[in-house]
Amino acid sequence: MSEKIRGLLDRIRAFMESDVYTLEQETSPKSFFSILPELEQKRMKVKEMGLWTPQVPEAWGGLGLSLAEFGQISEVLGRSPYGLFIFNCNAPDAGNIEVLISQGTEEQQERFLRPLLAGAIRxxxxxxxxxxxxxxxxxxxxxxxxxxxxxxxxxxxxxxxxxxxxxxxxxxxxxxxxxxxxxxxxxxxxxxxxxxxxxxxxxxxxxxxxxxxxxxxxxxxxxxxxxxxxxxxxxxxxxxxxxxxRLATGRIHHCMRWIGICERAFEMMCERAVTRRIGSAAPLATKQTIQNWIAESRADIDAS
Ligand SMILES: Cc1cc2nc3c(=O)[nH]c(=O)nc-3n(C[C@H](O)[C@H](O)[C@H](O)COP(=O)(O)OP(=O)(O)OC[C@H]3O[C@@H](n4cnc5c(N)ncnc54)[C@H](O)[C@@H]3O)c2cc1C
Missing domain, CATH: 2.40.110.10 (Butyryl-CoA Dehydrogenase, subunit A, domain 2)
Incomplete structure (x- = not known):
C-alpha cells in the first residue's frame, strides 16, 4: 500500500469516527430526506478536506485513484451506509459519473456531469x-x-x-x-x-x-x-x-463496501460477546456456540 493511500485511509477512518458514526446514531431511525440537511453539512466538510469524489481523475476534481486504491477507500467508507454518499462516490452516481466522463459529449458533460460532480443533483x-x-x-x-x-x-x-x-x-x-x-x-x-x-x-x-x-x-x-x-x-x-x-468497476466497489460493513458488524459482535454477562457472570464469549459463530463469520469475511 502506498504512503499516499495509507495517509488517506487514516484521514478517512478518523472522519468516519468523528463525523459519520455519530451522525448515524443520531439519525438512523429517520428517513433519507429528513437527514439530508445533516448529510449535506458533512458533504461540505469532505469538500473542505479535499476528499470529495475521490474516485474521479484529478482533471475532473477528484483524487485520481486507481481502481484498487478506490476499492480500499470503499471498504472504509462502506462501514457506514452513509459513508460513500457523504464522499460523493456512491452508487449509482459513481457509475454514471464514470460513464459520462468516458462517453459523454461536451453538452452532456456540461448539463449532467458537472452538477453530479458538484453533488448538486442525483x-x-x-x-x-x-x-x-x-x-x-x-x-x-x-x-x-x-x-x-x-x-x-x-x-x-x-x-x-x-x-x-x-x-x-x-x-x-x-x-x-x-x-x-x-x-x-x-x-x-x-x-x-x-x-x-x-x-x-x-x-x-x-x-x-x-x-x-x-x-x-x-x-x-x-x-x-x-x-x-x-x-x-x-x-x-x-x-x-x-x-x-460501469458494472465491472462497480462490482469491485460494491464488494469492498460490503466487506467494510461486515467487518464493522463483526467488531460489534465481538464487543458484545465479551461485554455481555450472562447468569454465571461469565461473558457470552465463553459459550462454545457463540465462539463457533464468531469463528465462522471471521472465516466467511476472510474468504471474501
Ligand atoms: C439492492 C439492489 C439494487 C439494484 N440497483 C439496480 C439499479 O440501480 N439499476 C438496475 O438496472 N438494476 C438494479 N438492480 C437489479 C440487479 O441488477 C438485478 O437484481 C440483478 O441483475 C439480478 O437480476 P434479477 O434480480 O432479475 O435475478 P435473476 O436474473 O432472475 O436471477 C435469479 C437467480 O438465478 C441465478 N441465475 C441467473 N442466471 C443464471 C445462470 N445462467 N445460471 C445459474 N444461475 C443463474 C441468479 O444468480 C439468481 O440467484 C438492483 C438490485 C438490487 C437487489
Missing part, C-alpha cells in the same frame, strides 16, 4: 426489467424508437436505485432490434426525470424497507417518453458494452 441507472432475468441484460423489452430528432422510449424497469428525487436516469433500451449480435441491440440514453412519460410507480420494498430518496429502489414506467437524440450516451447499439464498463 441520478439513477435504469436497466433491469421485471419481465426478464436481470442477470442477462441482453434480454430486454424496453424500446427507444427514432422519431424525427428524438427517441421515444417505452418500457418497464425496476430496481432503479435512487430514482426517487433523481434529476435524470441513464436508461438502457433496445434501439436496434434486428442487429445480428444480441450485444449490439441496446443503447444508453439520458432521460431527465421531468420528461413527460417518465413515471416512478413506487419504491420497491427491499428486506421489508421501501426507503426513500437515495436510499430506495424504484419501479419506473416509460410511456412515450421522448428525448432528443443528442441524449444518446456513447454509440447507438453500444449500450451493452457501456453498461459493462
Amino acid at each position: 441520478s439513477c441507472f435504469s436497466m433491469t426489467e421485471p419481465e426478464h432475468a436481470g442477470s442477462n441484460p441482453v434480454e430486454m423489452s424496453t424500446t427507444a424508437v427514432e422519431v424525427g430528432d428524438e427517441y421515444m422510449i417505452n418500457g418497464h424497469k425496476w430496481f432503479t436505485t435512487a430514482a426517487d428525487g433523481a434529476a435524470f436516469a441513464i436508461v438502457m433500451a433496445v434501439t436496434d432490434p434486428l442487429a445480428e449480435s444480441p450485444y449490439a441491440r441496446a443503447s444508453q440514453i439520458i432521460v431527465p426525470t421531468d420528461t413527460p412519460g417518465f413515471q416512478r410507480v413506487r419504491n420497491i420494498s427491499v428486506m421489508g424497507e421501501e426507503g426513500e430518496g437515495w436510499m430506495s429502489h424504484g419501479e419506473i414506467v416509460y410511456e412515450n417518453c421522448r428525448v432528443p437524440k443528442s441524449n444518446l450516451l456513447g454509440d447507438q447499439g453500444a449500450g451493452f458494452a457501456v453498461a459493462q464498463e
Whole structure:
C-alpha cells in the first residue's frame, strides 16, 4: 500500500469516527430526506478536506485513484451506509459519473456531469426489467424508437436505485432490434426525470424497507417518453458494452463496501460477546456456540 493511500485511509477512518458514526446514531431511525440537511453539512466538510469524489481523475476534481486504491477507500467508507454518499462516490452516481466522463459529449458533460460532480443533483441507472432475468441484460423489452430528432422510449424497469428525487436516469433500451449480435441491440440514453412519460410507480420494498430518496429502489414506467437524440450516451447499439464498463468497476466497489460493513458488524459482535454477562457472570464469549459463530463469520469475511 502506498504512503499516499495509507495517509488517506487514516484521514478517512478518523472522519468516519468523528463525523459519520455519530451522525448515524443520531439519525438512523429517520428517513433519507429528513437527514439530508445533516448529510449535506458533512458533504461540505469532505469538500473542505479535499476528499470529495475521490474516485474521479484529478482533471475532473477528484483524487485520481486507481481502481484498487478506490476499492480500499470503499471498504472504509462502506462501514457506514452513509459513508460513500457523504464522499460523493456512491452508487449509482459513481457509475454514471464514470460513464459520462468516458462517453459523454461536451453538452452532456456540461448539463449532467458537472452538477453530479458538484453533488448538486442525483441520478439513477435504469436497466433491469421485471419481465426478464436481470442477470442477462441482453434480454430486454424496453424500446427507444427514432422519431424525427428524438427517441421515444417505452418500457418497464425496476430496481432503479435512487430514482426517487433523481434529476435524470441513464436508461438502457433496445434501439436496434434486428442487429445480428444480441450485444449490439441496446443503447444508453439520458432521460431527465421531468420528461413527460417518465413515471416512478413506487419504491420497491427491499428486506421489508421501501426507503426513500437515495436510499430506495424504484419501479419506473416509460410511456412515450421522448428525448432528443443528442441524449444518446456513447454509440447507438453500444449500450451493452457501456453498461459493462460501469458494472465491472462497480462490482469491485460494491464488494469492498460490503466487506467494510461486515467487518464493522463483526467488531460489534465481538464487543458484545465479551461485554455481555450472562447468569454465571461469565461473558457470552465463553459459550462454545457463540465462539463457533464468531469463528465462522471471521472465516466467511476472510474468504471474501
Ligand atoms: C439492492 C439492489 C439494487 C439494484 N440497483 C439496480 C439499479 O440501480 N439499476 C438496475 O438496472 N438494476 C438494479 N438492480 C437489479 C440487479 O441488477 C438485478 O437484481 C440483478 O441483475 C439480478 O437480476 P434479477 O434480480 O432479475 O435475478 P435473476 O436474473 O432472475 O436471477 C435469479 C437467480 O438465478 C441465478 N441465475 C441467473 N442466471 C443464471 C445462470 N445462467 N445460471 C445459474 N444461475 C443463474 C441468479 O444468480 C439468481 O440467484 C438492483 C438490485 C438490487 C437487489
